[in-house]
Amino acid sequence: MVPKKRQSKRIKASHRYKIIKRVAEHHRKQRREAKKNPQKHHKKPKDPGIPNSWPFKEELLNQIEKEKQEV
Template sequence: MVPKKIQSKRVRTAHKHRILKRIVDHHRKERRSARKNPGQHNKTKKDPGIPNAWPFKEDLLNELESLKNEDENEKNRIRLVNQVERAKAKKAAKKAEIAANIAASTAAAKVAKQAKETKANAKTEKSNAKAAKVARVTKTEKIEKVTKGVKAGKVTKAKASKK
């Protein structure tokens, strides 16, 4: 796949100034609406905290600290539980993958063994057929030699029977 060409960042100057003008207009409108409707554009107020003159300030701070620690401990516990579950799932997936690989390899080994056996059987059948053909040919050759010898009168019956 051919990568896309990077588009140039070049812009006409008139277009660039038009964009800047729109930005300035937008900011101006925002300021005007904030002046005219102050209730609509409130800033979020910061929590002032606990005043120093508050009775039992130390106890309240300690309680808030303990709540914060409990929340953090709960988050850590949940994170650990999720981590253990993910590890178990990963381990189970790995075992399943290994089992599948073993099954596939044994099946492949069986197929290879059968192919090897059929090849060996074909080879032996071929060699047996070749040997039978050679035996037939040699037998016919012997018969032809004997018949030629008999016709020529060179071979006696005793010699022909020995061969």
């Protein structure tokens, strides 16, 4: 069986510029939407974890581990 030849990546310049224009328009639209709805794209607050100075840290970590195993 003869392997198929790969198609050339050459395209007309007008088509390439059209794609670039469409992508830029899409990004512009996304930025506009992000400005209109700032609550939609907010980050969740990170869990700070347990500080080393916390009393009984080992016991708390063991308790959390047991709860994870039960689930």
